[in-house]
Each structure stands twice: as structure tokens, then as C-alpha cells.
Amino acid sequence: MTTTSAHLPVWLTFCALVAPFTFSAAELPAASPNVVVVLADDQGWGDLSLHGNPNLSTPSIDSLARDGAHVQNFYVCAVCSPTRAEFLTGRYHNRMGVYSTSTGGERFSADEQTIADLFRAAGYATAAYGKWHSGMQFPYHPNSRGFDDFYGFCSGHWGNYFDPMLEHNGKIVRGKGFIIDDLTDHAIQFISDQREKPFFVYLALNTPHSPMQVPQPYWDRFADKSLTPDPVPENAAKQDTPHTRAALAMCENIDDNVGRLLEHLKQTGHDRDTVVVYFSDNGPNGHRFNGGLRGRKGSTYEGGLRSPCLIRYPDKIPAGTTVEQFGAAIDLMPTLADLAGIDWQAAASPDRPVDGISLAAALCGQETDNAADRILFSEWRNRLTARNGQYRIHSNGQLFDLLKDPREQHDLADQKPEVVERMMTQLTAWQDSWKSDYPPGKRPFTIGHPDAQWTQLPARDATFTGTLQRSNRFPNCTYLLDWTDTESEITWDVEVLDHCRCEVQMYYACPAEDVGASIELSLGSESLTARIDRAAESPLIGAEHDRVPRQEGDVRRWEPLSLGTIELRPGQRTLRLKATKIPGSQVAEMRLLMLRRLPANPVQPKS
Incomplete structure (x- = not known):
């Protein structure tokens, strides 16, 4: 593993932590695979039957793990717009000017390269459908960030999910039916329309984010259902509520739409040569089953940051693969580029090094030591946290052993002062690498x-x-x-x-x-x-x-x-x-x- 000086961040003490793995030329795919990325909004790690939730059934999403890979420890940000920025660029959101979820603070710098820029330059037809939440006006609009086609809304949340006001490539239009069904219809149509090019589709669904709206048949499944509480409830009285029932119903609607998408890939002959990724943007938007993880949306504990991550690519990824190496939203750009044979390192700007690493080797069953000493960072509203292969440190001084205590119940700070000192030094160095420019000055x-x-x-x-x-x-x-x-x-x-x-x-x-x-x-x-x-x-x-x-x-x-x-x-x-x-x-x-x-x-x- 080598790192050139042109790509070294200022925090040299852990420069090796962002150095990527790439396939050798002999291992690159013979043909460019299609890519479909599905991002849910406010769906927690525990909102899948795959993760032990007894209250709902998500067979289509679960099938991605059965037929592909399950990244068991995958991390995003505490809220939505930072996660979207990190997925789209492979860089921490703090470096790019994202500091809030509305009124301009959700925009990442206009001179950042996006994953859509990268794939379009490689000859892909690109589309984004759903919740953008990374800027509304050009050059922040999705059509200005590498996406040929966009249908959805650019704000952080929307007030109506049935026949709503949306936009198509900037022009205001009226949606058709329930928004998740409609967005999936557009993704399916885009896939059907591609004859000459491979396709890259970003399907950014906006549920189970509130308002809690869902078609009647899904609501009927949960209206009177008895719910099993989380094994270590933060607030048991708040779990068996109409809000929880609506969220679970929305998750099952997402699952049915993922099933429609997978069936369409099969019918069009793209099921084996398409990389399908599924993840969420933050923890659950309410008190409900989350595998006992501490925290929810907005929290920098495990429950706020841990996300499902399932990746299926039958031509390359063996069915039933389990990836124990932890990953993050910043890793998806280099990972997908590697799977597609795109040289993302050559395309990266020397003064904007990618923070993520490629998980392609681990996904494809190859041994790699590129993450042996890796540390992941996160920040939201002045709460900072970092995790390595064993521990998570919080800026308030708390230290947890995630291997023995994934629910973060036992603070080891007094017992492990040397670990606290080492990880706090790393956390401070990471903060120093961006805090002088964060948040940015007023941007019109x-x-x-x-x-x-x-x-x-x-x-x-x-x-x-x-x-x-x-x-x-x-x-x-x-x-x-x-x-x-x-x-x-x-x-x-x-x-x-x-x-x-x-x-x-x-x-x-x-x-x-x-x-x-x-x-x-x-x-x-x-x-x-x-x-x-x-x-x-x-x-x-x-x-x-x-x-x-x-x-x-x-x-x-x-x-x-x-x-x-x-x-x-x-x-x-x-x-x-x-x-x-x-x-x-x-x-x-x-x-x-x-x-x-x-x-x-x-x-x-x-x-």
C-alpha cells in the first residue's frame, strides 16, 4: 500500500487510514456493470427482518444479503444531508461546507467531484430519483452534479406523499400516486430506456421520514399488530405507538418496491451484471426496535450512526458474503468505482483527497489489510466521535468496547486511559483538519x-x-x-x-x-x-x-x-x-x- 505526497492530508499521523485498495488490471471487470444505489431516509439499522426485528418482514431487502454481501458494521452520519454529501463524494461532509439540513447549510462545495461525475465521465447514463437534499440551485442541483435525469425534490423533507408537487430536471410537475411507488417507477423506466450505455441510478427514497403517510394496505398490516419492544429499550412507553406502526408500514412498502426493482433487473437481463446497494442515511426517526443500539436519529452513538449496508453483484460478489471489516458512506464511491473498473484515484483532485477506502476486495472475497488500523470519524452539532476496530470514543470522554459492548452501556474511560488519550488525539487531529473552514461563511x-x-x-x-x-x-x-x-x-x-x-x-x-x-x-x-x-x-x-x-x-x-x-x-x-x-x-x-x-x-x- 502506497500513498503519494500529493494526496497526503495535513493530519499525517493517520494518512494511511485513507489510502485505498484497488484491483489489479487483471481483476478488473471485463464489462462495465450497471449500478443501482437505494438510499432509505430515517430507516434504522433495526428496521429490517434481516437484523432480527420481529415486527416486520423485509424479504426483498434481506435477499440482497442472501444473494450478495452484508457489511455488518456500516456507518453513516447522524442526520441526512451530511450522509448524502459523504456518499456522493467519498469525503467527510465537514470538509465540504455541510453544516445543517436546510436553508443552504445542506450544500456541499460546488467544486467537489461527485460519484455521478465519475460514472458519467466513464460513459454511464446517470439518474437520481427522490430526495436530493444537497442543494437546489445550479451548480448544486443534481443536474449540475453529474446526473442526466432528476425527478423528485431537492429539500430535506416533503409535506405530502400522495400526488405531490415535485420537479423533473428543474421544472415543477405533479407526482403520480404514492411517492415511493412513483420514484421506483421512474427508476425502472430509466433502466428500460438504456440501450447504448451502462446505467448508474441513485434511488433516494424519502421514507420512513415523516410525515407518516403510507398507502392503506400497508397501514392495515400494522394498525392493530402487537409489537415486540427493543431488547434494551431507551423508552419502552414510546415504542408501541402509531408512529412506530407507520414507520414499519413504510419500511414494508420500501421492501416491496425494492422487490419490483430486482424483478425488473431480472426481466431485462440485468440481474447478474448490476451492482445493487442498499443503505440508510441515519438512525431511526423514533423509539423502536433497533437491536438494542444506543441512540437514534441525531445521535452520535451507535444507534444514530449504524446503517444497514447490503451489496449484491452476482458476477463478482459471492452469495452469502459477510464483510466483517467496518465501512462507511464515504467508502461507497471508491468501492463502486473499483467494481466498475473506474480509476477514481486518478480522477481525484490532489487538494481534495478521498477519505473513504474501497471495500471491493472484501466484497469479492479477497484478503486485504488496508483497514487493519482504520479509524472512522463523525460529527454533528459539536458532538464528535471516532471508532476503530474495537473502541468508540466520544468527545465527552466516554469510551466503549464495541466488540464486547455494542450497546455502549459500560464506559471504560477510567479503565483505559491510554486508549482514551490515543483516540482523543486522533479525534482532535481530525477536527483540526477541517474546523478552520467549518462552518463556511455566508454563501448566497x-x-x-x-x-x-x-x-x-x-x-x-x-x-x-x-x-x-x-x-x-x-x-x-x-x-x-x-x-x-x-x-x-x-x-x-x-x-x-x-x-x-x-x-x-x-x-x-x-x-x-x-x-x-x-x-x-x-x-x-x-x-x-x-x-x-x-x-x-x-x-x-x-x-x-x-x-x-x-x-x-x-x-x-x-x-x-x-x-x-x-x-x-x-x-x-x-x-x-x-x-x-x-x-x-x-x-x-x-x-x-x-x-x-x-x-x-x-x-x-x-x-
Whole structure:
């Protein structure tokens, strides 16, 4: 194992820990395999029958372990957007500017290479379907990060799972049916459409994340079912609840869709030459069976960080393989690239070394010592943790022997001071390697990108003054209401990337009795005025499908209104939206602005 100086991180004491394993030329696949990565949202390690959960059945997901490999100790982040960034780049999210789950903090740096960039450059057709949660505007949008086709939503959560408002390559569309079924349909269609190229599909499902909505047949399986509590419950009284029942029902719906996907691969002759990966983005979003692991979503204990990881590739990975070597989301990019014969090391930027290692050798039954002394790190909200082959250290000083105490019940810090000192030194060195740039300074929202026909500026990313209020404390799917005076303003700090002219649409709701308000949109010296001249009657939707009272706000069937056109000039400015006249009791409820880039004016011939 060798490491060149160009790829050495500043923390030289453990440079060997990120050095990757690669196949020799003789071991590379003869043909490029297809790749399908399925990522669940808020599904815990224990939400599979494979892991001993007696409360549900997940035969399709479990079959990936039977017919492929089971990475028994696999780690992600405490919450969703950091995990997605780490999967997409093979690098720790802290190095890339990800510091929250909304309002811009979910974006990783625009100059990072993604796994889709890597596979598309190797000749793959690429697609992402579902929850993106890594930036909404170009160059953070999935179509700007290596994915040819995108259908889903870019926010962190969504407020309605039945016929919801989604987007397709930037353009707002309406989904069809239950969202997980719909997303899987798109993945299946994309696979069917590929005739000339191998395909890379990222199917980022958004359940069992709340709101707790699931089709009736799945709910009926659990509505009255007696549930077995977790073997070492953190809070037994909170486990046998409608929330838990809905989550389990959603997991069984995911399993059926994974089954549909696997059957389609078989029917199209791709079952053996396709790598299928299944994992989740963090621990469970509630108190339920999780194999006795401590913590859940948001925690940096095992229960918050440990994820299922199943990888099937019949042409290369022996059925029933068990991988004892622990892995992480940062390992999937180098692992999949190795399985596809793609030289990811040559493609990596010298100043952005990949933190992950390839698990391809272990998956394919080859011996490797590249992870003998490996240590994995994680951080969320100033809680840091690291684990090696035996121990997990927490920044609060707690030390646990995961081989003997996987449930982290017995703190050994007083008994193992030398282990604490060594691992805390490593943890501090890792933090020092990124903390000076974390979190990043204020980053505006980008508009006017030359490759973007559609650019969305949602209410979740806006700031506002006066009487205006946000519809819910969780910003991702919110809208603004109580817009009742001409002093209130809605603003976005933006950076215009290219000189262009755009049509601006506002997605809104307004009862007939309040029609007639005049509004002004301004950006620097440019402005436009418009009148809300038609009603957009839209009752609240979403809650009628809920199995438990929701924390997220309700949503509406928003309608677009063209406000006119505005010229964008490069530079950082504040985009302002305000009312100039309000004949009724309010202006409107505002969900988002959509900017549609117009063709450049043709050069007029000289007379």
C-alpha cells in the first residue's frame, strides 16, 4: 500500500487510514456493470427482518444479503444531508461546507467531484430519483452534479406523499400516486430506456421520514399488530405507538418496491451484471426496535450512526458474503468505482483527497489489510466521535468496547486511559483538519447559471420582515403567510452567475376576496411590478393521509403566476419582494419563486 505526497492530508499521523485498495488490471471487470444505489431516509439499522426485528418482514431487502454481501458494521452520519454529501463524494461532509439540513447549510462545495461525475465521465447514463437534499440551485442541483435525469425534490423533507408537487430536471410537475411507488417507477423506466450505455441510478427514497403517510394496505398490516419492544429499550412507553406502526408500514412498502426493482433487473437481463446497494442515511426517526443500539436519529452513538449496508453483484460478489471489516458512506464511491473498473484515484483532485477506502476486495472475497488500523470519524452539532476496530470514543470522554459492548452501556474511560488519550488525539487531529473552514461563511443562493433553464427560490431559503410568518418551524417545505402590509419584505441573498433575462413566476394561493394586490420584485437597479389578478383557491392538503399528527406543516396545490421578466446581471445582491397595494385582507400565501431563463435576443441584421 502506497500513498503519494500529493494526496497526503495535513493530519499525517493517520494518512494511511485513507489510502485505498484497488484491483489489479487483471481483476478488473471485463464489462462495465450497471449500478443501482437505494438510499432509505430515517430507516434504522433495526428496521429490517434481516437484523432480527420481529415486527416486520423485509424479504426483498434481506435477499440482497442472501444473494450478495452484508457489511455488518456500516456507518453513516447522524442526520441526512451530511450522509448524502459523504456518499456522493467519498469525503467527510465537514470538509465540504455541510453544516445543517436546510436553508443552504445542506450544500456541499460546488467544486467537489461527485460519484455521478465519475460514472458519467466513464460513459454511464446517470439518474437520481427522490430526495436530493444537497442543494437546489445550479451548480448544486443534481443536474449540475453529474446526473442526466432528476425527478423528485431537492429539500430535506416533503409535506405530502400522495400526488405531490415535485420537479423533473428543474421544472415543477405533479407526482403520480404514492411517492415511493412513483420514484421506483421512474427508476425502472430509466433502466428500460438504456440501450447504448451502462446505467448508474441513485434511488433516494424519502421514507420512513415523516410525515407518516403510507398507502392503506400497508397501514392495515400494522394498525392493530402487537409489537415486540427493543431488547434494551431507551423508552419502552414510546415504542408501541402509531408512529412506530407507520414507520414499519413504510419500511414494508420500501421492501416491496425494492422487490419490483430486482424483478425488473431480472426481466431485462440485468440481474447478474448490476451492482445493487442498499443503505440508510441515519438512525431511526423514533423509539423502536433497533437491536438494542444506543441512540437514534441525531445521535452520535451507535444507534444514530449504524446503517444497514447490503451489496449484491452476482458476477463478482459471492452469495452469502459477510464483510466483517467496518465501512462507511464515504467508502461507497471508491468501492463502486473499483467494481466498475473506474480509476477514481486518478480522477481525484490532489487538494481534495478521498477519505473513504474501497471495500471491493472484501466484497469479492479477497484478503486485504488496508483497514487493519482504520479509524472512522463523525460529527454533528459539536458532538464528535471516532471508532476503530474495537473502541468508540466520544468527545465527552466516554469510551466503549464495541466488540464486547455494542450497546455502549459500560464506559471504560477510567479503565483505559491510554486508549482514551490515543483516540482523543486522533479525534482532535481530525477536527483540526477541517474546523478552520467549518462552518463556511455566508454563501448566497445562486441564480442565473448558464446551464439552468429553471431556478427555484423557495420560501424556506428566504428571510422576511414585518407581519410575515413561516408556516411551520421546520423550514424545508414551508410557505410564507400573514402578508398583510406594504412594509413587509421577502428577501433572498443571491449571487447572479451570468447575464441573462428571466421570466419570474410566483407559486401562490389567494382566495377570491383578496385578489388585486400589487407587488414589486427588485434586484439591484432592475425591478418589475405585477398584479395578482386571479384567485388561487387551494385548501390545505396532506394531513388527510397522515397516520399520526404531523410535525411538518400542511401544504397546498400551489399555482404559478407570471410576474413578468427581469434582467439579471452578475454579482451578489439582495432579491426583494414586497407589496405596493393591498385591497383585501392579505397579499397572498407565497411558496416559491421560479426563474425561467429566456433565450438570448438574436442579433438584428444591419439594414
